[in-house]
Amino acid sequence: MEPLSFKLNTVRDTPKDEHLYPGSSMCAGCGAQTMIRLFLKVIGKNSIVVNAAGCMTLLQTYPLSNLSTGWLYTAFACAPAGAQGIRDALDSLIDQGKIPDEKINVLVLTGDGAAYDIGLQSTSAAMDRSLDFYYLCYDNEAYGNTGFQESGATPYASKTATTPVGRVNDIGTLKPKKDLFEIWRAHEPSYLATISPAYPMDLMKKVEEASHLKGPKMFIGFASCPTGMGFDPSLSMRVARLAVETGIWPLKKYAHHEITHTILPKFTPVEEYLKVQNRYSHLFNPKNEEAISRIKEQVLLYWKKFGIVPKSNSHS
Amino acid sequence: MNDLITGNEAAAWGARLAKVDYVPIYPITPQTEIVEKISKWAADGLINARVTRMESEHSMLTAAGAAALAGARVFTATSSQGLLYAFEMLYNISGWRAPLVMVNVSRGLASPLTLLPDHNDVLAARDSGFLQFHAETCQEALDSVLLAYRIAEDSRVMLPAIVNLDGFYLSFTRERVDVPEQKDVDDFLGPYKVKPLSKENLPSMGITTLDPAVYSYFRYQVHEAQKQAIKAIDDATKRFEKFFGRKLKAIEAYMAEDADYLLIMTDSFSTIGKRAVKRMREENVKVGLLRLWALRPFPIDDLVQAVKGKRGIAVFDQDLSPGLGGIIYQEIAGALYGTDDAPKLASFIGGLGGKIPTDLDFEYMVKVLKENIPPNEPHLLMSKSDMELVKKQREIALRGGV
Numbered sequence: 001m002e003p004l005s006f007k008l009n010t011v012r013d014t015p016k017d018e019h020l021y022p023g024s025s026m027c028a029g030c031g032a033q034t035m036i037r038l039f040l041k042v043i044g045k046n047s048i049v050v051n052a053a054g055c056m057t058l059l060q061t062y063p064l065s066n067l068s069t070g071w072l073y074t075a076f077a078c079a080p081a082g083a084q085g086i087r088d089a090l091d092s093l094i095d096q097g098k099i100p101d102e103k104i105n106v107l108v109l110t111g112d113g114a115a116y117d118i119g120l121q122s123t124s125a126a127m128d129r130s131l132d133f134y135y136l137c138y139d140n141e142a143y144g145n146t147g148f149q150e151s152g153a154t155p156y157a158s159k160t161a162t163t164p165v166g167r168v169n170d171i172g173t174l175k176p177k178k179d180l181f182e183i184w185r186a187h188e189p190s191y192l193a194t195i196s197p198a199y200p201m202d203l204m205k206k207v208e209e210a211s212h213l214k215g216p217k218m219f220i221g222f223a224s225c226p227t228g229m230g231f232d233p234s235l236s237m238r239v240a241r242l243a244v245e246t247g248i249w250p251l252k253k254y255a256h257h258e259i260t261h262t263i264l265p266k267f268t269p270v271e272e273y274l275k276v277q278n279r280y281s282h283l284f285n286p287k288n289e290e291a292i293s294r295i296k297e298q299v300l301l302y303w304k305k306f307g308i309v310p311k312s313n314s315h316s
Numbered sequence: 317m318n319d320l321i322t323g324n325e326a327a328a329w330g331a332r333l334a335k336v337d338y339v340p341i342y343p344i345t346p347q348t349e350i351v352e353k354i355s356k357w358a359a360d361g362l363i364n365a366r367v368t369r370m371e372s373e374h375s376m377l378t379a380a381g382a383a384a385l386a387g388a389r390v391f392t393a394t395s396s397q398g399l400l401y402a403f404e405m406l407y408n409i410s411g412w413r414a415p416l417v418m419v420n421v422s423r424g425l426a427s428p429l430t431l432l433p434d435h436n437d438v439l440a441a442r443d444s445g446f447l448q449f450h451a452e453t454c455q456e457a458l459d460s461v462l463l464a465y466r467i468a469e470d471s472r473v474m475l476p477a478i479v480n481l482d483g484f485y486l487s488f489t490r491e492r493v494d495v496p497e498q499k500d501v502d503d504f505l506g507p508y509k510v511k512p513l514s515k516e517n518l519p520s521m522g523i524t525t526l527d528p529a530v531y532s533y534f535r536y537q538v539h540e541a542q543k544q545a546i547k548a549i550d551d552a553t554k555r556f557e558k559f560f561g562r563k564l565k566a567i568e569a570y571m572a573e574d575a576d577y578l579l580i581m582t583d584s585f586s587t588i589g590k591r592a593v594k595r596m597r598e599e600n601v602k603v604g605l606l607r608l609w610a611l612r613p614f615p616i617d618d619l620v621q622a623v624k625g626k627r628g629i630a631v632f633d634q635d636l637s638p639g640l641g642g643i644i645y646q647e648i649a650g651a652l653y654g655t656d657d658a659p660k661l662a663s664f665i666g667g668l669g670g671k672i673p674t675d676l677d678f679e680y681m682v683k684v685l686k687e688n689i690p691p692n693e694p695h696l697l698m699s700k701s702d703m704e705l706v707k708k709q710r711e712i713a714l715r716g717g718v
């Protein structure tokens with residue numbers, strides 16, 4: 001990968017170049033698109049995006065494209081394998097002296113359905129083979145493109161179209177969110193981080209850091225999703241910010257065999273985050289108080305593992 | 317070089333001589349020997365191809381198609397369950413117009429699980445847009461790979477191709493194979509024509525359309541390209557004969573010219589069919605055989621020509637579409653329907669799971685044609701001794717009071 005020709009110290013250093021143009025048919029306020037826009041600002045247009053079925057597949061609808069990069073849509077389960085084919089083809093031709101090495105980046109772009117569920121195997125294998133690529137998972141915690149059904153990424157107590165709330169089940173999703181970060185980390189990728197559209201400097205710095213490394217560079221981004229999660233598009237960045245401030249979406253990186261949290265939570269009460277989203281509206285019924293307590297416990301448990309505890313106990 | 321090699325090795329030689337840039341691999345019986353051979357050649361530095369072990373056939377096909385679009389000449393191989401596991405990508409890759417070559421070593425599909433060949437695997441891919449060429453001999457396995465590249469990469473075609481060879485009967489059978497000189501193959505094939513990805517060439521590929529007319533247009537294009545492939549086959553096989561002296565055709569006619577009756581077959585069992593034809597000829601039965609080498613594109617015009625004036629055609633299907641019958645029979649019936657003096661057709665299912673057709677089977681097929689037995693039902697070939705064996709095994713299986 002080509003090292004960047006600029007330094008990212010403040011938000012003023014953000015590259016002016018845009019590689020994701022406006023005018024797509026995506027939802028207003030989609031956090032995923034903000035992340036893609038920032039991500040591409042760092043790695044540049046000399047890239048090919050390899051996509052799996054998901055919301056972002058519709059970024060490109062014939063005959064229009066709003067990306068200045070290349071693009072290949074594969075299928076649901078196999079974008080990392082498509083990335084492998086492109087990388088291998090270019091490397092083979094470079095090694096044989098048939099083409100010069102133009103340092104073309106290969107970026108896999110999928111939602112959480114592909115990353116956590118149907119494409120877990122192909123991602124695992126790409127990391128196993130130390131494929132030199134970027135992976136950006138925009139995680140809106142459900143199958144968003146098909147109308148917000150439960151996925152491996154859906155957290156406990158989220159309502160979805162296939163885990164609705166009813167007389168028998170008044171919680172919605174009963175399982176916890178799958179820990180993809182740890183699953184990916186077990187593969188020892190060159191770089192691994194979580195990102196958020198509400199923390200652009202954190203996001204871009206991580207991508208910049210990763211760009212100096214060869215091998216798998218893996219990113220899981222919180223995709224605030226007004227359509228699926230159920231909030232007004234104008235609140236998208238606020239929801240993304242609250243996910244981090246409450247401690248629900250830890251911003252961290254794993255590089256050189258070490259996990260570092262890049263932004264520490266304020267331990268803002270989780271209710272602040274839950275109450276603005278329709279997918280959690282059923283929790284604010286007095287008989288579901290226990291579910292909210294459980295979410296709080298999960299958050300505290302996570303941070304305790306890293307020796308990070310709230311300053312006061314006011315949150316609980 | 318002229319050597320005794322297996323069908324698998326012959327197919328691998330085809331890839332080697334085509335100087336492929338990339339081979340994504342995944343093992344499956346009876347194909348594995350192909351990717352082992354290629355891996356060894358790569359390890360020994362005898363080929364420049366990059367060989368990558370994938371984690372499934374689905375990913376293998378994805379990587380193969382993506383690499384072909386990125387500018388690499390690509391070879392890969394699979395069998396049976398593997399082909400079906402990769403299935404959705406076949407349609408993608410034909411839509412991508414990525415002219416790679418994949419060998420399928422035929423093997424019957426589970427369940428019951430088997431290792432021996434029939435063609436339900438490869439015929440499942442008939443609607444995918446892949447070209448399909450079916451080899452009868454080890455020599456043809458090699459030749460078909462070279463021809464497949466020439467035809468797939470023809471600018472009128474630009475479609476992926478499957479070369480089929482039968483598991484075990486061809487894959488593990490050694491025959492004398494003439495391995496062409498590298499220089500001749502270089503001249504025969506020419507360089508791969510897809511422009512490699514570069515800063516100046518980063519297109520959008522495989523993208524969505526929600527407009528039915530646009531979708532139809534692009535799928536029609538795949539059909540048009542298949543039709544152009546008929547001409548490309550003609551040109552490529554003529555060129556092949558000039559370079560290497562061997563003649564291949566979309567349909568091979570064996571003792572067919574003066575025949576009253578024809579058998580239609582594909583793949584390695586055609587050799588058994590030819591032997592039966594020869595023997596029946598000695599008894600003055602005027603029978604011949606057509607062997608389909610190209611199944612996609614389906615050589616309709618050649619077929620109509622070849623059956624003109626015949627009294628009866630027996631189609632031997634080494635496949636079964638339950639609830640309908642023989643797949644190739646249906647295609648032939650469709651092709652001949654409404655043509656002048658179309659001969660009588662009869663359908664025979666045999667060779668499932670590698671069941672070898674016997675002399676009696678072939679005699680029965682001709683008898684059906686001669687006696688004009690109504691053709692509506694496919695004849696499921698099963699001899700008395702076959703049935704004895706089944707009965708014996710069922711008795712053992714049912715022992716123990718189930």
Ligand code: SF4
Pocket residue numbers: 026027028029030031032033055056140144145223224225226227228
């Ligand atoms: S459904 Fe959600 S993730 Fe998908 S495009 Fe709309 S806002 Fe973005």
